[in-house]
Amino acid sequence: MREIFSKTWNGAKSIINLMTLGDLVIVGSMVLFSLALMYWAPHFIGNKTTLIEVVSRERPLGRFSLNTDRMLEVDGVLGTTQVQIKDGRAQIVNSPCSNKYCVNMGQIGDSGGVLVCVPNEIIVKGLSRVDNGLDAISR
Amino acid sequence: MNEDARRIARLAMMLALATSVHALESMTPIVLGWFRFGFANIIGLTTLLIFGFKNALYVTVGRIFLGGLLSGSIGSPAFFLALSGGVVSICFMGLISLTKRSCISEIGISVVGAVSHNLAQLVTAYLIIVRNESILLLAPIMIIAAVVTGIINGIATRYLTQSLKHRWDIK
Numbered sequence: 477m478r479e480i481f482s483k484t485w486n487g488a489k490s491i492i493n494l495m496t497l498g499d500l501v502i503v504g505s506m507v508l509f510s511l512a513l514m515y516w517a518p519h520f521i522g523n524k525t526t527l528i529e530v531v532s533r534e535r536p537l538g539r540f541s542l543n544t545d546r547m548l549e550v551d552g553v554l555g556t557t558q559v560q561i562k563d564g565r566a567q568i569v570n571s572p573c574s575n576k577y578c579v580n581m582g583q584i585g586d587s588g589g590v591l592v593c594v595p596n597e598i599i600v601k602g603l604s605r606v607d608n609g610l611d612a613i614s615r
Numbered sequence: 616m617n618e619d620a621r622r623i624a625r626l627a628m629m630l631a632l633a634t635s636v637h638a639l640e641s642m643t644p645i646v647l648g649w650f651r652f653g654f655a656n657i658i659g660l661t662t663l664l665i666f667g668f669k670n671a672l673y674v675t676v677g678r679i680f681l682g683g684l685l686s687g688s689i690g691s692p693a694f695f696l697a698l699s700g701g702v703v704s705i706c707f708m709g710l711i712s713l714t715k716r717s718c719i720s721e722i723g724i725s726v727v728g729a730v731s732h733n734l735a736q737l738v739t740a741y742l743i744i745v746r747n748e749s750i751l752l753l754a755p756i757m758i759i760a761a762v763v764t765g766i767i768n769g770i771a772t773r774y775l776t777q778s779l780k781h782r783w784d785i786k
Binding site for chain 2: 496514
């Protein structure tokens with residue numbers, strides 16, 4: 477095992493000996509650049525959640541953008557659930573159910589998510605506009 | 616006149632060599648998905664270093680067209696991927712090769728060529744095939760792969776250039 481390591485190390489050293497300072501700068505900057513991209517790229521390129529879909533009693537009622545602030549009144553089995561869209565986030569603020577789990581589920585933000593009120597049979601889903609239906613293979 | 620004929624014959628040989636390497640490489644089984652070594656770039660870079668930018672562009676574009684004819688992929692998305700990658704990488708390598716060899720050697724030029732080749736292919740794939748920003752997340756992995764293959768190709772280019780210059784009595 478040690479022999480393999482020392483051989484690999486010697487091979488790497490002999491490759492580095494072949495390179496000039498400029499080469500090392502280029503290789504180093506490329507590696508640093510790719511590491512930086514690895515860290516930052518997912519922040520810029522991600523399928524951000526931009527709209528929500530509201531489903532009541534297994535029937536989709538419609539899609540609403542997260543960009544416009546509004547209050548949605550959704551009728552369910554028990555009564556009316558209030559879904560609030562504010563500052564790009566959606567949240568259930570009031571519900572006729574007894575446990576209020578849905579109110580405590582939190583918000584749908586950039587990273588998506590889903591809010592469910594089981595007793596009232598209401599689902600609020602976060603969706604992104606990007607269509608992932610395409611696929612391709614190239615050689 | 617004699618010198619001109621010799622130059623054309625040598626360029627034709629480089630083009631033939633590049634085409635056969637390109638065709639042979641497209642026949643090798645793909646082990647790691649899209650990962651390929653791009654050995655044909657050795658010939659393109661050697662041409663760039665011996666005959667200059669214009670001739671290297673001819674050899675690279677000619678190699679891609681002839682390789683497309685051989686593998687029957689001409690006009691397909693894969694052909695346009697290869698074309699964009701080849702042209703962009705030879706342009707970047709031409710720019711970088713304006714520096715002194717003692718400052719940036721064949722290895723550095725080859726790494727720049729490989730990285731620009733991969734990034735150009737990625738952008739082309741985004742524009743004409745996939746149209747989904749998520750594939751740009753592949754960029755860091757492709758840059759790392761390009762650095763590795765670029766170093767290997769650069770070392771090969773150094774030996775090929777030395778031996779050809781010695782054999783052809785240039786400089």
